[in-house]
Amino acid sequence: xxxxxxxxxxxxxxxxxxxxxxxxxxxxxxxxxxxxxxxxxxxxxxxxxxxxxxxxxxxxxxxxxxxxxxxxxxxxxxxxxxxxxxxxxxxxxxxxxxxxxxxxxxxxxxxxxxxxxxxxxxxxxxxxxxxxxxxxxxxxxxxxxxxxxxxxxxxxxxxxxxxxxxxxxxxxxxxxx
Numbered sequence: 001x002x003x004x005x006x007x008x009x010x011x012x013x014x015x016x017x018x019x020x021x022x023x024x025x026x027x028x029x030x031x032x033x034x035x036x037x038x039x040x041x042x043x044x045x046x047x048x049x050x051x052x053x054x055x056x057x058x059x060x061x062x063x064x065x066x067x068x069x070x071x072x073x074x075x076x077x078x079x080x081x082x083x084x085x086x087x088x089x090x091x092x093x094x095x096x097x098x099x100x101x102x103x104x105x106x107x108x109x110x111x112x113x114x115x116x117x118x119x120x121x122x123x124x125x126x127x128x129x130x131x132x133x134x135x136x137x138x139x140x141x142x143x144x145x146x147x148x149x150x151x152x153x154x155x156x157x158x159x160x161x162x163x164x165x166x167x168x169x170x171x172x173x174x175x176x177x
Contacts, residue, residue, distance in 0.1 A: 091131055
């Protein structure tokens with residue numbers, strides 16, 4: 001069934017609205033991807049807050065006009081799908097990289113992070129980075145560590161004194177007055 005011009009215009013407008021808010025995107029291609037594999041990919045992307053669409057190249061290029069993602073959607077060739085998110089680009093890259101490892105018929109074409117076009121190698125290296133939550137956790141640990149060490153050192157003086165006094169009492173080193 002052929003898609004009417006009005007339907008295509010509606011699809012382009014909807015995709016364009018979604019792409020306006022997206023901060024990062026990965027353009028991919030696939031061959032012989034089954035419905036089950038496509039469902040698994042969508043399921044893997046759901047927790048990251050990303051959206052996934054299979055799009056016609058010309059419609060994707062038109063939808064991308066005027067957005068930060070425009071450069072990555074130019075001159076597309078072959079079967080194209082896009083995954084985009086407003087959230088963490090690392091989470092998106094990790095989910096897609098894991099899927100690519102399990103399904104070799106799915107591969108990357110290009111990507112876009114915060115207005116900058118990235119290559120396939122950069123997408124793969126982005127997937128190996130720690131997520132924002134992991135980075136926040138490490139930063140909080142580093143900020144907390146000096147205070148924790150200071151508290152331990154201050155408590156050590158009292159603890160050591162108590163241990164020495166306790167040993168003195170056990171060995172009857174103190175005389176009663």
